[in-house]
Amino acid sequence: MRKPIIAANWKMYKTFDEAVEFVEAIKDKIPPVEKVDAVVCAPALYLPTLVDIAKETDLAIGAQNMHYEEEGAFTGEISPKQLEAIQVDYVIIGHSERREYFNETDEAVNKKVKAALSHGIVPIVCCGETLEEREAGQTEEKVANQVKKALAGLTEEEVQHIVIAYEPIWAIGTGKTATSDDANAVCGHIRKVVEELYGKAAAENIRIQYGGSVKPENIEDLLSKEQIDGALVGGASLQVESYLKLLEAGANA
Numbered sequence: 001m002r003k004p005i006i007a008a009n010w011k012m013y014k015t016f017d018e019a020v021e022f023v024e025a026i027k028d029k030i031p032p033v034e035k036v037d038a039v040v041c042a043p044a045l046y047l048p049t050l051v052d053i054a055k056e057t058d059l060a061i062g063a064q065n066m067h068y069e070e071e072g073a074f075t076g077e078i079s080p081k082q083l084e085a086i087q088v089d090y091v092i093i094g095h096s097e098r099r100e101y102f103n104e105t106d107e108a109v110n111k112k113v114k115a116a117l118s119h120g121i122v123p124i125v126c127c128g129e130t131l132e133e134r135e136a137g138q139t140e141e142k143v144a145n146q147v148k149k150a151l152a153g154l155t156e157e158e159v160q161h162i163v164i165a166y167e168p169i170w171a172i173g174t175g176k177t178a179t180s181d182d183a184n185a186v187c188g189h190i191r192k193v194v195e196e197l198y199g200k201a202a203a204e205n206i207r208i209q210y211g212g213s214v215k216p217e218n219i220e221d222l223l224s225k226e227q228i229d230g231a232l233v234g235g236a237s238l239q240v241e242s243y244l245k246l247l248e249a250g251a252n253a
């Protein structure tokens with residue numbers, strides 16, 4: 001039985017004060033970590049403060065991106081070593097917005113996944129198709145290809161610690177959610193790809209989230225599906241009440 005994981009991706013929203021206020025408001029209302037993994041992926045400059053506030057609670061803090069090198073002359077970047085040093089637990093890797101606006105390649109995604117794992121940070125690896133690809137019947141091929149490249153060269157053991165987020169690009173921030181059956185089918189396909197590459201145990205243990213216009217009104221339906229182990233949530237994770245409802249749904253799934 002895989003534990004659900006509900007991750008907030010705040011993207012480039014919230015000021016420092018708003019972020020602190022949010023985490024202060026939810027930190028004692030998080031469902032038990034035995035039932036659900038609750039994660040907030042915040043803008044990088046808030047991370048040390050949020051990690052500090054969330055210490056001794058069931059809330060984990062994540063980053064939204066990182067470089068794959070340990071250190072070096074990479075102006076503006078943040079390394080896995082730096083994230084580990086401030087005790088960040090998760091990092092989103094290869095979000096479609098980073099692939100589209102910052103030219104993040106499958107090769108860079110793969111390096112980042114390896115770097116995160118070697119620093120004890122759980123990568124939430126994103127994949128997903130565009131509307132054109134979906135309409136051309138290329139969804140399975142696209143996500144399989146992204147997943148294969150993202151996980152290339154990992155061990156069977158490492159793969160089990162990864163989280164994959166299936167996010168159809170046309171569903172992100174649009175209010176259009178994939179139907180729970182469609183999302184379930186693609187997550188099932190991803191699991192099959194993982195099994196082909198890394199065997200049964202890896203496929204059974206890896207957690208696969210759905211992302212794309214998830215909200216309190218549709219999360220229960222999505223989480224009721226066998227292949228969907230959680231959600232990566234943008235817009236609906238920005239309000240306290242709504243995020244707590246998402247966590248509740250995760251805890252009861």
Ligand SMILES: O=C[C@H](O)COP(=O)(O)O
Pocket residue numbers: 009095167171172173174175211212213214232233234235236
């Ligand atoms: O990382 C989160 C996704 O991009 C989904 O965003 P959204 O919930 O606003 O559609």
